[in-house]
Amino acid sequence: MNTPAFLMFLAIVFVTLIITYYASKKTKNASEFYTAGGGLTGWQNGLAIAGDYMSAASFLGIAGAVALTGFDGFFYSIGFLVAYLVVLYLVAEPLRNLGKYTFADMIAARFNAKKIRGFAAMNTVAISIFYMIAQLVGAGALIKLLLGLEYTTSVLIVGVLMTVYVIFGGMHATSWVQIIKAILLMGGTLAISIIVFAKFNFSVTDMFAQMKTATPLKNAFLNPGVKYKDGIDTLSLNMGLVLGTAGLPHILVRFFTVKDAKTARSSVVYATWIIGIFYVMTIFLGFGAAAFVGTDKIVAANPAGNMAAPLLAKALGGNMLFAFISAVAFATILAVVAGLVLTAASAFAHDFYNEILKKGKATEKQQVNMARWAAIGVSVLSIILALGAQTLNVAFLVSLAFAVAASANLPVIIYTIYWKRFNTTGAVWAMIIGLISSVGLVIFSPNVFSPEAGAAIFVGEPLFPYTTPGIVSIPLGFIAGYLGTIFSRQRADVKKYEEVLVKSNTGISLSDNS
Amino acid sequence: MEAEEMNKSFENDYNSIVQSASFQTLLSEKKKFIIPFTIFFFCFYFALPILTSYSKVLNTKFIGEITWAWVFAFLQFIMTWGLCMLYSKKAAKFDDLTKQIKSERGME
Numbered sequence: 001m002n003t004p005a006f007l008m009f010l011a012i013v014f015v016t017l018i019i020t021y022y023a024s025k026k027t028k029n030a031s032e033f034y035t036a037g038g039g040l041t042g043w044q045n046g047l048a049i050a051g052d053y054m055s056a057a058s059f060l061g062i063a064g065a066v067a068l069t070g071f072d073g074f075f076y077s078i079g080f081l082v083a084y085l086v087v088l089y090l091v092a093e094p095l096r097n098l099g100k101y102t103f104a105d106m107i108a109a110r111f112n113a114k115k116i117r118g119f120a121a122m123n124t125v126a127i128s129i130f131y132m133i134a135q136l137v138g139a140g141a142l143i144k145l146l147l148g149l150e151y152t153t154s155v156l157i158v159g160v161l162m163t164v165y166v167i168f169g170g171m172h173a174t175s176w177v178q179i180i181k182a183i184l185l186m187g188g189t190l191a192i193s194i195i196v197f198a199k200f201n202f203s204v205t206d207m208f209a210q211m212k213t214a215t216p217l218k219n220a221f222l223n224p225g226v227k228y229k230d231g232i233d234t235l236s237l238n239m240g241l242v243l244g245t246a247g248l249p250h251i252l253v254r255f256f257t258v259k260d261a262k263t264a265r266s267s268v269v270y271a272t273w274i275i276g277i278f279y280v281m282t283i284f285l286g287f288g289a290a291a292f293v294g295t296d297k298i299v300a301a302n303p304a305g306n307m308a309a310p311l312l313a314k315a316l317g318g319n320m321l322f323a324f325i326s327a328v329a330f331a332t333i334l335a336v337v338a339g340l341v342l343t344a345a346s347a348f349a350h351d352f353y354n355e356i357l358k359k360g361k362a363t364e365k366q367q368v369n370m371a372r373w374a375a376i377g378v379s380v381l382s383i384i385l386a387l388g389a390q391t392l393n394v395a396f397l398v399s400l401a402f403a404v405a406a407s408a409n410l411p412v413i414i415y416t417i418y419w420k421r422f423n424t425t426g427a428v429w430a431m432i433i434g435l436i437s438s439v440g441l442v443i444f445s446p447n448v449f450s451p452e453a454g455a456a457i458f459v460g461e462p463l464f465p466y467t468t469p470g471i472v473s474i475p476l477g478f479i480a481g482y483l484g485t486i487f488s489r490q491r492a493d494v495k496k497y498e499e500v501l502v503k504s505n506t507g508i509s510l511s512d513n514s
Numbered sequence: 515m516e517a518e519e520m521n522k523s524f525e526n527d528y529n530s531i532v533q534s535a536s537f538q539t540l541l542s543e544k545k546k547f548i549i550p551f552t553i554f555f556f557c558f559y560f561a562l563p564i565l566t567s568y569s570k571v572l573n574t575k576f577i578g579e580i581t582w583a584w585v586f587a588f589l590q591f592i593m594t595w596g597l598c599m600l601y602s603k604k605a606a607k608f609d610d611l612t613k614q615i616k617s618e619r620g621m622e
Contacts, residue, residue: 071583075563078590082559085594088601089552205578212579223573224566224583231567238563242556265605272598276591498528505540506612508621510528 023169046270051178056138061395064305066286079241134397136386196288240470244402247409408434429484434477441469
């Protein structure tokens with residue numbers, strides 16, 4: 001047991017629980033629970049978006065991927081960042097103007113059909129759980145490394161904490177945990193990056209010159225093609241990364257925590273700066289780990305490289321820095337999983353329970369109670385799934401969640417805002433085909449089936465040759481939405497589209513009851 | 515649009531807003547900005563994996579051991595930040611147009 005690390009973990013748990021306690025006093029009604037009453041400022045929400053986004057995948061996963069595969073690992077950083085342009089240019093403001101609590105609200109602003117809400121809620125829950133597995137795998141590995149606890153115990157600890165934040169503190173607690181985590185993570189990463197850079201004499205050319213010989217990959221480390229040898233596979237990954245963010249329910253939900261489209265916009269801009277600076281620093285984390293920890297030790301701690309960043313901290317600053325960085329990584333995971341649980345629980349309670357089962361007539365208290373039960377359900381399910389996924393790289397697991405989000409959610413979001421003729425059938429087709437094709441292709445991919453025993457979950461030939469489904473499933477989602485619309489007899493509701501057009505572009509709402 | 519036409523019965527429907535000149539200006543201004551820039555950033559973004567997968571051109575050295583692949587990767591960051599700022603600037607104009615639409619209809 002590492003004592004300083006244990007104390008810092010306790011400090012983080014303690015601080016976040018205090019936040020949750022104060023947040024719970026503010027969380028009186030459904031709006032407070034789902035979206036913190038829409039009262040965050042642009043800065044706060046920008047930090048919270050960054051806190052929500054810079055997950056275990058970004059910190060632990062990318063650092064490991066860059067350390068082990070060089071340039072190819074950096075693809076994640078680029079894709080995760082450029083994705084914010086899609087959010088800013090196409091989705092953020094219309095979404096804020098059309099929705100209220102969940103992404104399904106926005107689709108429902110155009111098509112008032114229960115089944116659409118149901119499918120949107122289902123996609124939200126599915127994507128959030130996919131994403132959560134990645135975070136829990138990271139948490140399990142981290143606590144195991146640090147405190148010597150079993151992987152199972154570690155996952156359970158994180159699982160219980162995330163559930164507590166959400167159940168008691170709702171969106172208030174979740175947002176503040178994310179904000180604090182974003183600050184800690186930026187601080188910790190900056191400290192490591194400066195130390196690494198100092199070791200390379202503050203010279204980028206020196207750094208690259210040394211990296212050329214520092215790893216077993218030699219020169220290949222600095223060139224693309226170590227991991228992604230197949231062009232289609234590389235494109236598929238990049239497509240999922242850049243299009244996924246705009247379909248991630250837990251990121252979309254963050255736009256409802258501010259008062260209007262203008263604030264939503266400024267929060268994306270703040271978030272993009274913070275996230276971009278962070279991703280530049282992933283180069284230092286990855287290079288530093290490869291040079292000062294070494295490939296063998298990184299792989300020994302975790303075959304997928306997930307422990308590269310904490311090990312780098314240990315190599316650079318001894319036990320204290322190791323403890324601090326690990327605690328930061330722990331806070332990172334807690335904040336993200338809390339956001340995910342909240343999003344999935346809101347989708348269940350608001351869209352499924354209130355709007356579908358209770359026909360919009362559930363009381364505030366019933367809704368919040370249902371959201372709390374849903375939070376427990378979602379947590380239990382993702383914990384069980386995470387227990388089976390511990391050998392996979394967390395950045396990679398998250399990239400799958402991105403691909404599912406890009407395939408199942410993005411087409412319907414884009415069509416709802418921008419396509420006049422789009423109709424209910426198209427929306428249902430887009431969501432179902434996007435979800436089934438992306439999840440299905442993952443199941444038949446080399447990640448699940450490998451002819452080599454132990455390399456994947458099952459032994460056998462993969463039916464789908466690429467590691468990520470994006471290149472097939474994203475176009476399929478868009479095509480399904482198009483064909484569904486064209487082939488249904490349903491006429492386009494021009495009046496409704498005019499309403500959507502006005503609302504999404506100006507925020508004007510004539511009958512203030514949406 | 516004539517001032518006397520702006521009576522209450524007609525004020526409150528989305529169709530009339532959509533038909534109004536100021537709303538059409540907003541839409542066309544937005545389209546003129548958003549469509550070309552969206553096409554641009556997608557092309558710029560996908561150029562990187564396409565070039566790294568199907569050519570060796572980015573493996574040539576820029577300075578020292580730094581290859582063009584890293585330079586192009588870094589330019590993706592600059593591009594993202596740049597377009598973010600540009601959007602904020604443009605959006606302020608859209609806000610003005612929105613304000614105009616609202617004031618024409620006596621909202622706010």
